[in-house]
Amino acid sequence: MSKVKRKGIRRSKGEQIFTVFNYAFFTVLCLIMLYPFWHVVMMSFSSVEATAKGGIFLWPKGFNLDTYEKVFRDPSIWTGYLTTIMVTIAGTVLGTLFTATTAYPLSKKRLPFGKLMSLLVLFTMLFSGGMIPGYLLMKDLRMIDNRWSLVLPGLISAYNVIIMKSNFQAIPDSLEESAKLDGANDVIIFWKIIMPLSKATIATIALFTAVGYWNDYFSSVLYINSKDKWALQAVLRYMLTNTNQAMQSAGVTVTAVSNVTAATIKAASIIVATVPILCVYPFVQKYFVKGVMIGGVKG
Numbered sequence: 001m002s003k004v005k006r007k008g009i010r011r012s013k014g015e016q017i018f019t020v021f022n023y024a025f026f027t028v029l030c031l032i033m034l035y036p037f038w039h040v041v042m043m044s045f046s047s048v049e050a051t052a053k054g055g056i057f058l059w060p061k062g063f064n065l066d067t068y069e070k071v072f073r074d075p076s077i078w079t080g081y082l083t084t085i086m087v088t089i090a091g092t093v094l095g096t097l098f099t100a101t102t103a104y105p106l107s108k109k110r111l112p113f114g115k116l117m118s119l120l121v122l123f124t125m126l127f128s129g130g131m132i133p134g135y136l137l138m139k140d141l142r143m144i145d146n147r148w149s150l151v152l153p154g155l156i157s158a159y160n161v162i163i164m165k166s167n168f169q170a171i172p173d174s175l176e177e178s179a180k181l182d183g184a185n186d187v188i189i190f191w192k193i194i195m196p197l198s199k200a201t202i203a204t205i206a207l208f209t210a211v212g213y214w215n216d217y218f219s220s221v222l223y224i225n226s227k228d229k230w231a232l233q234a235v236l237r238y239m240l241t242n243t244n245q246a247m248q249s250a251g252v253t254v255t256a257v258s259n260v261t262a263a264t265i266k267a268a269s270i271i272v273a274t275v276p277i278l279c280v281y282p283f284v285q286k287y288f289v290k291g292v293m294i295g296g297v298k299g
Contacts, residue, residue: 037274044068044267051263067264071272080232084214087150087231091213095155096206100198102156103164104190118165125158131222138223149223150231154212160205167201168194207280214277236273240266
């Protein structure tokens with residue numbers, strides 16, 4: 001057998017220029033997006049004198065950990081963490097489960113009025129009841145100042161249902177037909193066949209849901225009256241808008257003598273609220289493209 005020598009495809013000059021421009025553009029875009037966060041991180045570790053002068057923080061100026069000590073001394077940070085962790089775990093587990101159980105029957109052509117139901121799900125992406133009806137509903141359910149009011153309103157997202165539905169439609173019907181010949185019903189097929197084959201999409205939906213619950217602050221402002229039940233993002237918002245009052249209520253004096261200022265407190269609070277959810281991304285990042293692409297095969 002004669003060996004055929006494979007030659008690389010030569011790119012035209014225009015393609016080479018476009019590739020260089022593409023890499024340069026996205027490198028600059030990446031730096032523009034990353035620097036503000038890096039700036040806040042470095043500022044949170046900097047001294048009072050450095051933050052008072054301002055400027056660009058590429059590294060800590062006068063390394064200082066007093067700010068984090070003061071932030072963690074505030075009990076509202078810990079109660080905010082507790083509420084956010086509880087809400088995120090409950091919302092992610094229940095939201096992913098309900099999204100899957102809603103999308104599965106919608107993905108079947110044999111479902112009576114299936115197209116109408118899918119249209120109604122899509123309709124909620126364009127129109128919603130609004131803030132006041134939502135509040136009145138929570139009030140009628142006697143869930144004002146209850147942590148479940150932070151979970152239930154965002155339990156199912158129409159966008160996530162559509163992605164999950166498209167993923168289920170991409171699974172061959174022959175698998176379900178073979179299982180039914182072996183005596184399996186729809187419940188067994190769903191849990192034993194469909195769900196294991198949809199791990200990538202489920203992980204993607206779970207991450208979308210978890211990030212949404214972690215970053216939600218408006219629900220706490222709207223439905224929660226007691227500050228000890230606020231989510232972490234609502235605590236962060238209060239600290240950013242009322243830094244001195246928030247820290248003084250926690251027994252922390254925000255002065256130059258204590259090597260802590262309002263600017264460093266704000267920076268440290270942002271990092272404390274952001275880093276935990278960032279740590280989740282590396283573990284599920286591999287599912288992102290695969291899950292969304294599988295979910296986008298059919299519409």
